[in-house]
Amino acid sequence: MRPQALIVAGMACVALGGCASSRKPDTRLPAAFEAPQSAAAQAPSAAVLDTWWTQFDDAELNGLIDQALKASPDARAAAARLAEARVTASSALIAFLPQGDAKGSTKETHTTQTSGTVINIPGFSSNGKSTADSASLSVSWEVDLFGRIFAVAKAARGDTAAARFDYESTRASLAANVADTYFQARGLAIQLEDARQTQRIEQALQNVANVKAQRGLGSSSDADRVAGDLAQANAQVASLEAEFKATRRTLLVLVGRGIEPLASLPVDARVGTIPEVPVAIPGALLARRPDVREAEARVMSAAGRTDYARLAFFPTFTLTPGVGLSKSEQPGYSSGTRNWSIGAAVSQPILSIPKLLTDLKTQDARTEQAVIAYEKAVQTAYGEADSALVRLDSDRRRVAELTDGERRAERAYEASRVRYAAGLDDLSTALSAEQSWRSVRSQLTAAQVQALRRAVQTYKALGGGWPSSTVRTLKEAR
Template identity: 60%
Template sequence: MKRAMRLVSPAVGPVAGMACLMLLSACASTRDADTRVPAVYEAPVSPEVASAPSLETWWTGFNDPQLTALIEQALAASPDARSAAAKLREARATRSGALTSFLPQGNPRGSVTQTDSKVIDGAEVAVPGFSTAGDSETQSANFDVSWEIDLFGRIFAARRAANAEMAAARLDYEAARASLAAAVADGYFAARGLAIQLEDTRATERIQAELYRIVNIRAERGIASTADADRVAGDLAQARSQVTALEADLQAAQRNLLILTGRGIEPIASLPIDASVGVVPQVPAAVPGELLARRPDVRRAEAMLVSALGRLDYAKLAFFPTFKLAPGIGLQQNDQPSYSATIQSWTIGANVTVPVLDIPRLLTEMNAQDARAEQAAIAYEKAVQTAYGEAENSLVQLEADRRRIALLENGEERALRAYEASRKGYVAGFNDLQTTLDNERAWRTLRTLSTAAQVQGLRRAVQSYKALGGGWPLEAAPTNKEAR
C-alpha cells in the first residue's frame, strides 16, 4: 500500500496573518437600511372596518361569485401563474446547485490499457519465466475526492446568500399571484363598467328613436320644425355609433379576462358580464408597519439585501486561506507476459491556498460587492417608502371615491326626475324640445359620472387591497431563518 501526504509550508502562518491585516484595514461595511414609517396613515379610516374581508382573500369581500371563480381559475390555470411557478422551481434548482459546490467533489475514474510487444531487434533476455514480448493489460480504478474545510464561515456566507435569493424568488412568486388576482378583478370591474355604459347607451338609442318618431309626427302636423327632427336624428346617429364602439370595447375586455384566466381561446359567450356594480367593500384597518410583513415586494427587497450582505461577507472571507482535504483510493491490475499483480493504494492529502498576489483583485471585488450591498439597502428603503406611499394614496383616493359616489347618486336621482317630468311635458305639448334635450343630457351626464365613480370605487378598492399587501397567504412567506 502507498500513502501520500502533502504538508503545508511553515510560511503559511505569516502570509495568512498579512492577508487578515489587509482585510481588516480595507474592511467594507454597509449601513443599515432606514425602514421607518409613520405609526398611522393620514388617510381617514372608515368606522365600518369590522365587516372588512381578510386581506389574504380580499376578493371574497365583494360578494360576487363570478369574480371569485375567475380569480380562482386564474390562480390555477393562468399562463402567468404557471410561469411564476416554473420560475420558482428554477430558483430552487439554482439554490441547490449553488450549495452543492461546497460538498465533497470528485468522480470515480477507470481505465484499461492493452499492449502487444514484440522484439524486432536484439536478443531477448533469456531468463526463465520472464519475457519482454507478448500481450500485457493494465486495469485501474481511482476515486479522488476534494473537500473544502470551512474554518472561517465561507460556506455559511454562501448559504446565507443562496437562501435569501431563494426567499426572494418565493416572494416574487407570491407577488405575481397577488398581482394576477388584482389584474383579474380590475379587468372584471372595468368590463362591468363597459356593460353598464353599453346598456345606458342602448337605452339612450331607444329614447332618441322614440323622440325622433314624436318629433317627426309633430313636424308633419306643423307643431314642430324640421330642424328639430334633424337635430334629434343627429343625436340618434351619435347614440348608435356609441353602441357600436362600446360593443367592441366590451368584447375586448371579455377577451382579456379570458386570457388572464387561462381560457383565451374560449368564445366570448362563455364569459357573460352583468351590467351592474356592487357596493364598494370596506378595507381592513391596518397600520403602516404591517407593510413590512405583508407586502411581498418589500419582503423581497429585504431578502435581496440579506443576499447582498451574505455575498459581501463571502467576498471578505476570500482573503483568508482555503483549506482542502484530498483523500483518494485506487486499485490497479497488471497482467504482463511474465507476471500478474494487483496493487491497492490510498492517499490522504491536504492543501492550503493563500491569496497573496490576488489581494488587489479581491479588494476590488469586495469594494464592488459593498457597493452592491449599499444599492440593495437603498432599494429596500425605496420599496418601503413606495409601499407606504401607494397604501396612503389608495386609501385617500378610496375615501374620496366613496364621498363622490354618494354625491353623484343623489344628483343622478334628481336629474332623472327632472328629465322624466320634462319628457312627459314635451309629449303633452307643455315644454319645448330644447328643454327636454337639456334635461336628458344633464341626467345622462350624471348617470355616466355616477357609473364611472362606482366602477372607479371598486377598482380603487382592488388597488387598496393590493397596496396593503393583500392577495397572498402570509404564512407562505419564507421565515427569517430560511432567508438568512
C-alpha cells in the same frame, strides 16, 4: 511566524478593516396614514387581506381568481422561477461538500508477431492477449475553517426568500389584475346598455323631429341636429361593443383560458357593493407587502455575498484523498496493485489581494444599492397605500353625491313621463328628461366602477392577496 505570513496577515487585516460593514436600512414609517379610514367598529379584520376578493360577494369573481392562480401562465411561470431559485441555492452549498469522481478503464490488446524472433519470456511475450484494468476515486474537499459556508448559506437563504416573495407578489398582482379587469368589463357592460338606451332615445327624437319638419311644425335644422346626435350615439355603441369584447378577451387570457370563445365568459351589467377595507397601520406594510419583503431578502443576500468577499482574504485549505485499484494480465504474467493517497494544499492570496479588495468594495457598493432599494420599496409602499386610501375615500364621496343626483334626475323623469301620459308634455320633453336621467346614471355607474377598481388597488397597496401568515419571517430564516 515567518515574515511572509506576517505580511499576508497584515494585508488581510488592512483590507478587511478598510471596508465598513453594511449599514442598517432606515425603515421608519409614520404611526398612522394621513388618509381617512373607516371606523374600527365597521371595518373588517386585517385577516381578510389574504383573500380580499371574497369581500365583493361575487361568486364569478372568486371563481375567476381561483382559476387564474392555478392555470394562468403568469402564475405557472412564477412557480417555475421559484423552483429554479431553490435548486440554485442548494447548488451553492453543495460546493462545500467533498467533490470527486470515480474513474474506471479497461483495455484488451491482441498481439500477433509477423516477423522477427518470437519472444516468450513471461511479461515480455510478443504474441497473445494482454488486458489492463484500473479503477480510482479522487476526492477534493475544501476544509472551511473561517465560515465561508455560513456566508454562502446566508446569501442562498436571501435569494430563496426573494424568489418566494417575487412568486407571492406575482400572484397578488395577478389577483388584482383579474379583479380590476373584471370590474372594468362589468362597467363596460353597463355603459354599453346605457349607450343603447341613449341610441333608442336619439332615434325617437329624430323620428319626432322628422315628423315636425315634414308637417312644417319645426325646422329642418332641428332634424339635422338630432341626426348628428344619433350618429354620435351609434358611434358610441360601436366603440363600447369593441372595447367590451377586447376586455373580456384580456380577462380570459389572465385566467389561462385565452383560446375560449367570449360566450364562455358572461359578464353581468350591474354594479356591486364597494366593500370596506381593513383599518391598517403603515408599519404593517413591512410584513404584508411582498415587494417590500423581497427587497429586504435581497439585502440579506447581498450581505451574505459581502461576508464571503471578506473571507476571500483568508487561506483556503484543501484535502485530496484518493484510492485506486489496477490489474494487468499478459501471457505468462499477471499483476495487481492497490493504492491510497492523502494530500493537503493551502492557498493564500498575496498578489491577488488588490483584486480581492476591489471585489470587496464592489460588493459593498452592491449591498448599499440593495439597502437603498429596500428603503425605496418601504417609502413607495407607504406612498401607494396612503394615496390609494385617499382616492378611495374621494371615490366614495363622489358616489354618494352622484347617487343623490341620480335619484333626483329619476324623479324628474318619472314626473315628465306622467305628464306626457296625461297629455301635458310632448314626446320630445319626456325623452329629453329620460336622456338627462340616463346621463346622470351613466356618471354614477362610472363612479361606482371606478370606486370598485380603486378598492382593488387599495387592497393590493395594503399588501393583500397572499397568505403572509404561512411564510416565515426573515428573522426566522436567519
